[in-house]
Amino acid sequence: MESVLTRDLIRLATESIDRLGAAEELPDPVVLELPDTLPLSRGRTVEWHPLVALAVAGHICRYWAQGAGPRGPFAIEAGSSPAGWATLVSPGNGSCPSRRLQAGGGPWSPSGIWITELCGHPRCTEPAPAGPGSRCPSHFGDPGPSGGTGPHWADLAARAWGERHGADGREHPRRVAERLSRLVKQAVAAGMPKEDVAAATGSRRAAVAEILRPAPDPEQGDEWM
Incomplete structure:
Protein backbone atom coordinates (compact mmCIF):
# COMPACT_ATOMS: atom_id res chain seq x y z
CA MET A 1 0.00 0.00 0.00
CA GLU A 2 1.33 3.46 -0.82
CA SER A 3 -0.44 4.99 2.15
CA VAL A 4 -1.90 3.61 5.33
CA LEU A 5 -4.97 4.47 7.38
CA THR A 6 -5.21 3.99 11.12
CA ARG A 7 -8.00 1.50 10.56
CA ASP A 8 -5.67 -0.47 8.25
CA LEU A 9 -3.16 -0.86 11.06
CA ILE A 10 -5.85 -1.99 13.47
CA ARG A 11 -7.45 -4.37 10.97
CA LEU A 12 -4.20 -6.01 9.89
CA ALA A 13 -3.04 -6.38 13.48
CA THR A 14 -6.27 -7.90 14.76
CA GLU A 15 -6.49 -10.27 11.79
CA SER A 16 -2.97 -11.47 12.54
CA ILE A 17 -3.79 -12.04 16.21
CA ASP A 18 -7.05 -13.81 15.33
CA ARG A 19 -5.12 -16.31 13.19
CA LEU A 20 -3.10 -17.48 16.18
CA GLY A 21 -3.49 -21.13 17.07
CA ALA A 22 -1.42 -22.61 19.86
CA ALA A 23 -0.26 -20.20 22.52
CA GLU A 24 3.40 -20.67 21.60
CA GLU A 25 2.88 -19.60 17.99
CA LEU A 26 4.07 -16.19 16.90
CA PRO A 27 1.58 -13.87 15.18
CA ASP A 28 2.01 -13.02 11.52
CA PRO A 29 3.73 -9.67 11.03
CA VAL A 30 1.85 -6.65 9.75
CA VAL A 31 3.45 -6.01 6.36
CA LEU A 32 3.66 -2.46 5.02
CA GLU A 33 4.73 -1.95 1.41
CA LEU A 34 6.86 1.08 0.70
CA PRO A 35 5.68 3.36 -2.13
CA ASP A 36 7.37 3.24 -5.53
CA THR A 37 7.72 7.02 -5.39
CA LEU A 38 10.65 6.62 -2.97
CA PRO A 39 13.59 5.31 -5.06
CA LEU A 40 15.68 4.32 -2.03
CA SER A 41 12.85 2.22 -0.69
CA ARG A 42 11.42 0.82 -3.92
CA GLY A 43 10.44 -2.82 -3.73
CA ARG A 44 11.04 -3.14 0.00
CA THR A 45 8.59 -3.92 2.77
CA VAL A 46 8.44 -3.27 6.47
CA GLU A 47 7.25 -5.91 8.89
CA TRP A 48 5.80 -4.91 12.25
CA HIS A 49 4.68 -7.14 15.06
CA PRO A 50 0.88 -6.65 15.30
CA LEU A 51 1.25 -5.13 18.77
CA VAL A 52 3.55 -2.48 17.27
CA ALA A 53 0.89 -1.67 14.67
CA LEU A 54 -1.75 -1.37 17.40
CA ALA A 55 0.55 0.83 19.48
CA VAL A 56 1.16 3.12 16.49
CA ALA A 57 -2.58 3.34 15.78
CA GLY A 58 -3.23 4.27 19.40
CA HIS A 59 -0.43 6.84 19.37
CA ILE A 60 -1.82 8.47 16.23
CA CYS A 61 -5.34 8.61 17.66
CA ARG A 62 -4.07 10.16 20.88
CA TYR A 63 -1.43 12.61 19.69
CA TRP A 64 -2.27 13.35 16.05
CA ALA A 65 -6.01 13.86 16.46
CA GLN A 66 -5.70 17.65 16.43
CA GLY A 67 -5.77 19.11 12.93
CA ALA A 68 -4.58 16.15 10.85
CA GLY A 69 -7.16 13.81 12.35
CA PRO A 70 -6.46 10.24 13.43
CA ARG A 71 -7.63 8.50 10.25
CA GLY A 72 -4.92 9.26 7.73
CA PRO A 73 -3.83 8.58 5.10
CA PHE A 74 -0.23 8.43 6.23
CA ALA A 75 2.56 7.87 3.75
CA ILE A 76 5.32 5.37 4.50
CA GLU A 77 8.41 7.51 4.17
CA ALA A 78 11.13 4.98 4.93
CA GLY A 79 11.74 1.66 6.58
CA SER A 80 13.87 -1.39 7.17
CA SER A 81 12.90 -5.03 6.74
CA PRO A 82 12.39 -7.62 8.01
CA ALA A 83 10.91 -6.96 11.44
CA GLY A 84 12.46 -3.50 11.54
CA TRP A 85 11.33 0.07 11.79
CA ALA A 86 9.22 2.36 9.64
CA THR A 87 8.61 6.09 9.39
CA LEU A 88 5.04 7.26 8.84
CA VAL A 89 4.31 10.82 7.75
CA SER A 90 1.11 12.84 7.64
CA PRO A 91 1.61 15.60 5.04
CA GLY A 92 -0.55 18.05 6.99
CA ASN A 93 -3.17 20.42 5.67
CA GLY A 94 -4.04 24.05 6.17
CA SER A 95 -2.75 25.21 9.55
CA CYS A 96 -1.72 21.68 10.62
CA PRO A 97 2.00 20.93 10.17
CA SER A 98 3.25 17.68 8.72
CA ARG A 99 3.76 15.02 11.35
CA ARG A 100 6.22 12.14 11.33
CA LEU A 101 6.89 9.21 13.61
CA GLN A 102 9.22 6.26 13.61
CA ALA A 103 8.31 2.96 15.27
CA GLY A 104 9.62 -0.55 15.62
CA GLY A 105 10.66 -3.23 18.06
CA GLY A 106 8.18 -5.62 19.62
CA PRO A 107 7.17 -7.31 22.86
CA TRP A 108 10.22 -9.62 22.72
CA SER A 109 12.70 -7.01 21.56
CA PRO A 110 15.32 -5.83 24.10
CA SER A 111 14.08 -2.28 23.59
CA GLY A 112 10.40 -3.27 23.63
CA ILE A 113 7.95 -1.38 21.43
CA TRP A 114 9.22 2.10 20.68
CA ILE A 115 7.62 5.10 18.99
CA THR A 116 9.51 8.33 18.42
CA GLU A 117 8.01 11.59 17.21
CA LEU A 118 10.35 13.00 14.57
CA CYS A 119 11.00 16.54 13.38
CA GLY A 120 8.34 17.48 10.83
CA HIS A 121 10.92 18.33 8.16
CA PRO A 122 10.96 15.68 5.39
CA ARG A 123 13.54 12.92 5.86
CA CYS A 124 14.93 14.42 9.09
CA THR A 125 15.83 11.82 11.71
CA GLU A 126 16.03 14.19 14.70
CA PRO A 127 13.39 13.88 17.45
CA ALA A 128 10.61 16.47 17.54
CA PRO A 129 11.49 18.84 20.40
CA ALA A 130 7.97 20.09 21.15
CA GLY A 131 5.43 17.46 20.16
CA PRO A 132 4.10 16.19 16.82
CA GLY A 133 5.19 18.21 13.81
CA SER A 134 7.59 20.51 15.66
Missing part, protein backbone atom coordinates in the same frame (compact mmCIF):
# COMPACT_ATOMS: atom_id res chain seq x y z
CA ARG A 135 11.00 21.21 14.14
CA CYS A 136 14.44 20.39 15.48
CA PRO A 137 17.05 23.19 15.76
CA SER A 138 18.40 22.43 12.28
CA HIS A 139 14.98 23.25 10.80
CA PHE A 140 13.81 26.21 12.90
CA GLY A 141 13.76 28.16 9.64
CA ASP A 142 10.95 26.06 8.15
CA PRO A 143 7.67 27.92 7.49
CA GLY A 144 5.25 27.84 10.41
CA PRO A 145 1.68 26.48 10.24
CA SER A 146 0.38 29.84 9.03
CA GLY A 147 3.11 30.15 6.39
CA GLY A 148 6.05 32.48 6.24
CA THR A 149 9.30 32.34 8.17
CA GLY A 150 9.99 33.44 11.70
CA PRO A 151 10.89 32.07 15.13
CA HIS A 152 7.72 29.97 15.49
CA TRP A 153 9.47 26.59 15.76
CA ALA A 154 12.32 28.03 17.82
CA ASP A 155 9.85 29.50 20.32
CA LEU A 156 8.01 26.17 20.65
CA ALA A 157 11.24 24.25 21.20
CA ALA A 158 12.59 26.78 23.71
CA ARG A 159 9.41 26.66 25.78
CA ALA A 160 9.38 22.87 25.71
CA TRP A 161 12.99 22.89 26.88
CA GLY A 162 12.13 25.21 29.75
CA GLU A 163 9.30 22.93 30.88
CA ARG A 164 11.57 19.87 30.88
CA HIS A 165 14.86 21.24 32.15
CA GLY A 166 14.51 24.77 33.50
CA ALA A 167 17.80 26.24 34.67
CA ASP A 168 19.27 23.35 36.65
CA GLY A 169 20.58 21.08 33.86
CA ARG A 170 21.39 18.38 36.41
CA GLU A 171 20.39 15.52 34.10
CA HIS A 172 23.57 14.51 32.22
CA PRO A 173 25.07 18.03 32.49
CA ARG A 174 27.43 17.83 29.49
CA ARG A 175 24.84 16.35 27.14
CA VAL A 176 22.17 18.81 28.27
CA ALA A 177 24.58 21.74 27.93
CA GLU A 178 25.46 20.72 24.36
CA ARG A 179 21.80 20.42 23.38
CA LEU A 180 20.95 23.75 24.99
CA SER A 181 23.85 25.45 23.21
CA ARG A 182 22.63 24.16 19.85
CA LEU A 183 19.05 25.22 20.59
CA VAL A 184 20.07 28.74 21.67
CA LYS A 185 22.29 29.36 18.64
CA GLN A 186 19.73 28.09 16.13
CA ALA A 187 16.85 29.93 17.83
CA VAL A 188 18.69 33.26 17.64
CA ALA A 189 19.68 32.51 14.04
CA ALA A 190 15.97 31.96 13.27
CA GLY A 191 15.17 35.46 14.54
CA MET A 192 14.19 34.84 18.17
CA PRO A 193 15.52 37.59 20.48
CA LYS A 194 18.11 36.25 22.89
CA GLU A 195 16.19 37.68 25.84
CA ASP A 196 13.15 35.64 24.80
CA VAL A 197 15.32 32.55 24.39
CA ALA A 198 16.62 32.97 27.93
CA ALA A 199 13.13 33.44 29.36
CA ALA A 200 11.61 30.51 27.44
CA THR A 201 14.36 28.04 28.29
CA GLY A 202 14.61 29.13 31.92
CA SER A 203 18.26 30.10 31.44
CA ARG A 204 20.11 33.09 32.87
CA ARG A 205 20.73 35.87 30.35
CA ALA A 206 24.43 35.70 31.15
CA ALA A 207 24.44 31.99 30.29
CA VAL A 208 22.76 32.66 26.95
CA ALA A 209 25.22 35.48 26.24
CA GLU A 210 28.11 33.13 26.99
CA ILE A 211 26.74 30.54 24.56
CA LEU A 212 26.46 33.19 21.85
CA ARG A 213 29.91 34.64 22.49
CA PRO A 214 32.11 34.08 19.40
CA ALA A 215 34.85 31.52 19.83
CA PRO A 216 38.32 33.06 20.13
CA ASP A 217 40.35 33.21 16.95
CA PRO A 218 43.42 31.01 17.48
CA GLU A 219 45.39 33.13 14.99
CA GLN A 220 44.98 36.17 17.24
CA GLY A 221 46.62 34.41 20.18
CA ASP A 222 45.69 34.95 23.81
CA GLU A 223 45.32 38.71 24.09
CA TRP A 224 45.04 38.64 27.86
CA MET A 225 48.49 37.09 28.33
